[in-house]
Each structure stands twice: as C-alpha cells, then as structure tokens.
Amino acid sequence: MSSVITESNVYSRDYIQVIRDRIKPIVENVIKPNAEIIDKEGRFPKENLLALAKEGWNSVTLPEKWGGLGLGYVGLSVAAEEIGKADASTALVYAMHVAASQVIHLFGNDDQKERWLLPIREGAIGTFSISEKATGGHVWYNLSQAEKEGENYIINAEKSFTTSGGQSDFYVLQTRTAGSTDPSAHSFFIVDGHHDGITAKPWNALGVRGNHSGPLKFENVKVSHRDLIDAKGGDISNDGANPGLTGLTAVWLGVAQGALDAAVAYVKKTVHKDFNHSLADYQVIRQKLAEVQIQISGLRSWQYDLARQQDELVKERKPLSLLGSEITQLKVQATELADFAARTAMDVAGGYGYINGVFERIYRDARGGIPMAPSNNLAREHIGKGLVGLPLELWELGK
Numbered sequence: 001m002s003s004v005i006t007e008s009n010v011y012s013r014d015y016i017q018v019i020r021d022r023i024k025p026i027v028e029n030v031i032k033p034n035a036e037i038i039d040k041e042g043r044f045p046k047e048n049l050l051a052l053a054k055e056g057w058n059s060v061t062l063p064e065k066w067g068g069l070g071l072g073y074v075g076l077s078v079a080a081e082e083i084g085k086a087d088a089s090t091a092l093v094y095a096m097h098v099a100a101s102q103v104i105h106l107f108g109n110d111d112q113k114e115r116w117l118l119p120i121r122e123g124a125i126g127t128f129s130i131s132e133k134a135t136g137g138h139v140w141y142n143l144s145q146a147e148k149e150g151e152n153y154i155i156n157a158e159k160s161f162t163t164s165g166g167q168s169d170f171y172v173l174q175t176r177t178a179g180s181t182d183p184s185a186h187s188f189f190i191v192d193g194h195h196d197g198i199t200a201k202p203w204n205a206l207g208v209r210g211n212h213s214g215p216l217k218f219e220n221v222k223v224s225h226r227d228l229i230d231a232k233g234g235d236i237s238n239d240g241a242n243p244g245l246t247g248l249t250a251v252w253l254g255v256a257q258g259a260l261d262a263a264v265a266y267v268k269k270t271v272h273k274d275f276n277h278s279l280a281d282y283q284v285i286r287q288k289l290a291e292v293q294i295q296i297s298g299l300r301s302w303q304y305d306l307a308r309q310q311d312e313l314v315k316e317r318k319p320l321s322l323l324g325s326e327i328t329q330l331k332v333q334a335t336e337l338a339d340f341a342a343r344t345a346m347d348v349a350g351g352y353g354y355i356n357g358v359f360e361r362i363y364r365d366a367r368g369g370i371p372m373a374p375s376n377n378l379a380r381e382h383i384g385k386g387l388v389g390l391p392l393e394l395w396e397l398g399k
Contacts, residue, residue, distance in 0.1 A: 019078040035087035038210035045090040053123045067121040073307040077250040084254020088365035089210030091251040096163040099244030100126040100172040107231035124169040129162040139373045145176035155221040162216040166200025168193040184395045190227040197221040207364030252334040252369045256341035263345035292341045335369030342366035
C-alpha cells in the first residue's frame with residue numbers, strides 16, 4: 001500500500017481501491033462461502049474473524065504500535081462495506097469489534113491498550129454492551145450502576161442486544177457511575193468476556209442470525225480499577241448515538257451493494273426462452289436497478305467524506321461528537337437504502353427471489369438495521385429537534 005500513500009493522495013479513490021483489493025481475497029475466499037451456513041445454523045462467524053485478524057483487519061483503525069494497520073475510519077469504511085457485501089452477520093460483528101477497540105485506543109491508557117489491543121492480532125474479539133431492556137432504544141440511559149469495592153468495581157447488569165454476546169473476549173460495558181445520583185454520569189469498563197458471572201441468552205432472529213446479538217447478564221462481575229476507561233461518557237457514547245455507527249453505516253452500504261450485485265447477476269443470466277429475452281432486456285427492470293445504483297453512489301460519497309473528517313478529528317485530538325448528528329443522519333439513510341435495495345432485488349428476481357437463497361437472506365438481514373440503535377424513528381426525532389432548536393432532554397425524567 002505504500003506505493004499510493006502520499007500526503008496528497010492518501011484519501012484518493014486510488015488509495016481506497018488499494019484497500020478494497022487488499023481485503024477482497026478474504027471476503028471472496030472465506031467470508032462469502034460461509035454466509036449461507038452462518039445464516040442457516042445461526043453460527044457465530046469465528047472462522048471469518050480469525051481470517052481477518054490474521055491479516056490485521058480486526059485492528060484496522062489502530063496504529064502499528066498496537067498491532068494495527070493504521071488505516072483509520074476510511075479503512076474501516078472500506079473493510080466493513082466489503083464484508084457487508086458478502087455477509088451482514090460477519091460485518092456487524094466486525095464493525096462493533098472495531099468500534100470497541102477504537103474506544104480503548106482513543107480513551108484508554110497504555111496499560112489497557114497493551115493488555116486488550118495487542119491480543120486482537122491473535123484473534124481476540126471485543127464489542128459494546130450498552131443497551132438495557134428497561135430503557136429500550138434509549139441506549140444512553142442505563143439503570144444499572146457500578147458498585148465500588150475498594151479500588152475495584154462490581155457489575156450487576158442485564159444488557160440487551162449485545163452483538164457477539166457470549167462470544168467476545170472483552171466487552172466495553174456502560175453503566176451509571178458508582179455512587180452518583182446523576183443519570184447522565186456514565187462509566188465505561190473493559191470487562192473480561194470469560195468471567196464466570198457473564199451469561200448469554202440464545203439469539204434467534206429473523207436475519208443477521210450469526211451476530212449473536214442477544215441479552216447478556218452480568219452477575220457480581222468484579223472489574224479491576226485498571227479497566228475503568230478514563231473518559232467522559234458523552235465523549236464515547238456521542239450523546240446517545242451508537243458509538244459504532246461509522247462502521248455500521250458502511251456495513252449497510254455493503255449490504256445494499258451486495259443486493260444490487262446479486263440482482264444484476266441474476267437478471268443478466270436469466271432468459272425467457274419464449275421471446276429469447278433476458279430479464280435485463282426489460283426497461284422496467286433496468287430502471288429499478290438504476291435507482292438503487294444512484295442511491296448507493298450518493299451514499300458512498302457521504303460515507304467516505306465523513307470517514308475522512310473523523311480521521312482528521314482524531315489527528316487533531318478533537319471530539320468525534322462534532323460529527324454526531326450527521327453520522328446519525330447517515331445511519332438512517334444507509335439502513336433504509338439497504339432495505340430498499342434488498343426489496344428491489346427480491347422484486348426483479350420474481351418468484352426465485354422468494355425461495356431460500358441469497359435474495360431472501362439479504363432481504364431478512366437488511367431489515368435489521370432500521371431498529372438498530374439509534375432506531376430510525378428515534379434518530380429522526382433527535383435530528384428534528386436539532387433543526388428547530390429544541391433540547392433532546394435525555395436526562396430530565398431521571399433527575
């Protein structure tokens with residue numbers, strides 16, 4: 001990659017294409033062939049993640065000092081998109097892992113980075129554990145609260161929709177701050193995923209069946225003071241937005257592209273023998289495909305523009321929350337585009353789209369992004385309040 005990395009073209013299309021070309025062999029040779037069995041069996045995509053770790057992709061945003069590729073949010077966007085084209089389950093696990101790792105990188109100390117980031121190159125996987133059933137999509141609002149025990153902490157919490165639940169080697173866990181009566185006071189802990197007090201419930205869902213995003217219970221889990229992340233909760237949680245949104249939006253962009261790719265391949269090869277016309281010969285089908293392509297092209301430009309801006313903010317040591325609202329807007333558009341692309345692919349494939357196979361799998365997977373935090377309904381409310389100058393009032397009822 002060094003041949004294209006210069007001060008003038010580090011974010012050029014050529015640079016992005018080099019990253020794509022570098023990850024594609026893993027996607028084509030490992031991830032894509034496993035997609036169907038992961039969906040059918042609800043299997044956690046461990047084999048895929050180990051293949052990515054071996055080549056450094058699980059450390060894509062991290063600097064070389066901590067075992068990473070140093071490709072930042074642009075590199076994450078490329079990788080998550082390419083993985084998302086092949087398998088949404090693997091891509092979601094990947095995006096949340098990278099986001100959790102990046103939080104340790106940005107907010108953790110050297111001791112934490114050495115203990116938790118270096119093992120990633122050997123296959124260690126992390127994730128976030130934030131949402132709670134009692135507060136639903138209001139993921140910034142926790143009822144669980146850490147308890148102080150000497151220098152250490154005791155965690156008792158019931159979390160919902162924790163990606164890679166029961167599979168992660170570490171969790172970046174959010175609770176209310178020990179001893180505080182302020183519901184906006186959060187603490188983030190790095191919790192060893194192999195602790196006996198952690199119990200994961202089975203994940204059985206319509207789509208993304210391999211991401212194991214089920215409930216997770218923490219019972220009397222002791223966490224060392226060494227694993228309290230020294231950062232304000234708002235800096236990490238971005239005022240209620242999912243801290244992994246940049247990777248997740250790239251995943252849904254990839255899902256949309258994967259749906260379009262499958263649809264294009266199908267209509268080109270499928271021929272009606274009575275008129276000797278392929279499905280691609282019908283104008284109505286071409287126009288449906290064109291509409292998906294137009295929307296993907298626009299979204300991809302936005303995705304990479306925001307990723308570049310995030311990389312600049314990291315370099316300048318400025319808070320990523322400066323882009324929080326716009327990233328939330330991107331999340332809404334990316335998830336709804338994935339859903340639209342999947343529906344279009346089902347439509348042009350006709351009856352064959354309805355039977356078990358790539359079209360119905362992508363159709364089920366694509367729906368998962370819309371309720372994912374922040375849900376699109378909630379995101380629109382936050383965006384709308386910002387437009388008219390109304391406060392979000394995230395904490396008022398709890399004070």
